[in-house]
Amino acid sequence: MEAAGCSYQFRIALLGDAGVGKTSLLRCYVTGAQGAAEPDPEPTVGVEFYSRALQLPAGLRVKLQLWDTAGQECFRCITRSFYRNMVGVLLVFDVTNRESFEHIQAWHQEVVSTQGPDKVVFLLVGHKCDLSTRCVSSQEAEELAASLGMGFMETSAKSNCNVDLAFNTVTSAIEQALQQGDI
Template sequence: MVDPIFDYQFRLILLGDSTVGKSSLLKYFCEGKFSEHLDPTVGVDFYTRLAEVRAGVRVKLQLWDTAGQERFRSITRSYYRNSVGALIVYDITNRDSFLHVSDWLREAGEHMEPRKTVFLLIGHKTDMEKERQVSEDEGAKLAKFYDVTFFETSARTGENIEAVFQAIATKIYTLLEKGEVGVEEGWEGIKFGFGRPMRQSSFQLPTAEQNETGCC
């Protein structure tokens, strides 16, 4: 049985063109397996998993998988505002999906401001090296330009899947420690966990009302 205790919940959103592999990436992270055939996401889909960001500190990652098709964009935009982090995914075998990264970053930034948001860039499907259209160096240079962390991944082999979510969760928690992000009334990006005895910390402790909100 999975221990349900966690300290915080972070809400993350995955963005990118259709068919870049967002759903397969999440399925591997949450279920530990690769699915050859997944139906295209319609609107949004939802996953959760616990992660440890410090010794004894656990967070629940609430992961929203969005459709990349234009006809669903008005739906997915409504999920931007309540997210503290965004993973922008492109397919290394599809150059157009890489060229659209800037559009996804701009759109996400516009809808997630003024709060500080953690972005991470992912070049997916490294198992298809022979069909590569975007070099790892190009991905790294684009990430450097936007000052975001960059990984290349594969849901087929599991390459860097754990590292991606560990990196973004740890970065958000670090900002939380510094007071640059925090729990806000009416915002779903970061929420207090449940079941953990209250303790002294450098963060603002929850009120009784906040502590009763639960995780979702």
């Protein structure tokens, strides 16, 4: 679907620690290909950009600008500059990596301090839910999401579980916030 004729352009960033699967999620969403046949992607350096045009249920066409950010600390000064003008953020952690979950509040605070508390739609994403070596329970993640005022969803790029749903959920929430004048 071409971007021509789109009513809006939404900038959405994926934030989280290095290695949580942000690039795999984005590639799965943009190409529709499951990650099972794809080797682990190289770590993102700085920021990579993807886009996808989308027809929303209400008939509105939007272009999604999707920003894949590096999770390493050494790239934070670069990635922070991309927080401006974001209307959506997927905060991604690896359900098999407790430390990545524990850093979610810091990622959230970094965006809020740059954008303000009411300017961005957030979704907490527990990635790699297909793996059996889970260190973070769904209930614990749901509680964190609720405390930060956002939704929660588990995904797997490898099995293409809830990938489209995660992006569609945040896009629909952005559309709703826009219609209500919140953004």
